[in-house]
Amino acid sequence: VSAFRAEWSSLLATAKALSEGPLRARELAEQSLTRARRVDALLAAFVSLRGDEILAEAEDVDRRRAAGETMGPLAGVPLVLKDNILTRGHRTTAASRILEGFVPPYDATVVARLRAAGALLLGKTNLDEFAMGSSTENSAFGPSRNPWDAQRVPGGSSGGSCVAVASGVTAGALGSDTGGSIRLPASYCGTVGLKPTYGRVSRYGLIAFGSSLDQIGPITRTVEDAALLLGVIAGHDPNDSTSSAEPVPDYLAAARSDPGGLRIGVPREWLAAEGMDSEVLAAMRAAIEATARLGIEVREVSLPHARFAIPTYYIVATAEASANLARYDGVRYGLRVPADDLTGQYRATRSRGFGAEVKRRIMLGTYVLSSGYYDAYYAQASRVRTLIRRDFTDAFREVDLLMAPTAPSPAFRIGEKADDPLAMYLSDVFTTTMNLAGVPALSLPCGFSRGGLPIGCQIIGPDFAEGTIFRAARALEESFGLADRHPALA
């Protein structure tokens, strides 16, 4: 047995220790599984774990490597996936009762790509039901907890994935981001999280929420690891007509290049935002100063329509969700509540299967699309969306990247916003904008509150500029010096 300690090792270092020795995949899988069980008992990060399966797969990796086979870049590396990403033969729940008993007959494209790279699936992580939420409290399996303070939320909706990475279960995870669902929990848990450009990563096999907004992305502890994972999952997929044919560059090389000469804009509207926590503002100001010290030019820019992002988002996202969730009718998969006739069965199944937040969003989305209201709500929001996207086009004429807070405050307490949906929605005030525009954004730990809670900042780029984002983010990560700060598990 080697002395390799997996929990705080990067994805890159872990893959190297596996390919060059002395680490064996079986030993790593055991370590990860043990830690996953401990973290799950404390913080409820998982919906399901693969025990004997991953150990057998790890042994197979060791055997094939010993036989001299050519192995993928992630051969034997355990990863976890948000439980709205389909895994063939392994149950996928979207944290909803309505998918009770559902076992997908196929893998999402991202899963197929990770498997082809040799990665092993350790488990599926908790989320807000159908990815609808900002706290991972809206799960049929109960809330996950923040590794820095178990009385607080991890953020959502990809909360379980961020908890697993932040608490050293795995070095990498996938989440999905429709309005901030990767970046917000990354900020609350102190991890790196990227929402790629819309179309950069295939959505085939991602359980749909808002189809013009959803993107799958990596959650890691380092910027380089995010670059590595994105390189594995990105690229065109014939099974997703909205996936882009844009070539996938070498993101790792981009992350390692010098950021000098870049120009970063700070949207003035976001530093003056109402309700912004003073410690977040202080961390942002310090981050801006650190950026300037790296030889990056910082200037103020304007996103005049950004203040309309939350209302626009909660119309567009709920409209799309109400249409996407029409498929859960008790006929094709998951839960069925029998009734005398077909529509009765639809109603009984949906009423029992969906949780409160999902019902609320289906109701809102149905309303804004309904006859007589469509133009005032959905069509008008879609026109404002054009103006929001145009703001980014204008800003990126002056600068290469933008920088902004990820969330207006550090992690809040469990239950604090549970009875006030609007207050919960406002947690996404700095993140939904990029989903509406389609542009990529990465959240990076940039400070800690006096109470010891992580604070994240976002680096935002134009379409398909993930490489430029990594380039700035890696240099900033080094200057912040926070990558080695980890939560102590109680």
Added chain:
Amino acid sequence: VKIDANEVLRIARLAYLDLTEDEIARLEAELSSILSHVEVLGSVDTKGVAETFHPLEYGGPMREDDPRPSLGAEEATRGAPGGVPGAFLVPRIIG
């Protein structure tokens, strides 16, 4: 914006949801509050602005329309409640 119980019930019918009295009362208040918050969009001047329904400005690449293998009927229906291989089971529709 004020959403009353009748309006909640109209939307619930469209969405195939049965709501309890408690849910109706809660949704009246919550939908009213959320819709009041989004009302600000009405004040944005969007004259001559086209809608964005999708962030992609380019058309997604099209593939050749060649037949490809897919899941068989039995595998595709395996997860369906009711347990009839190769079929979805529904309540009787025609008397």
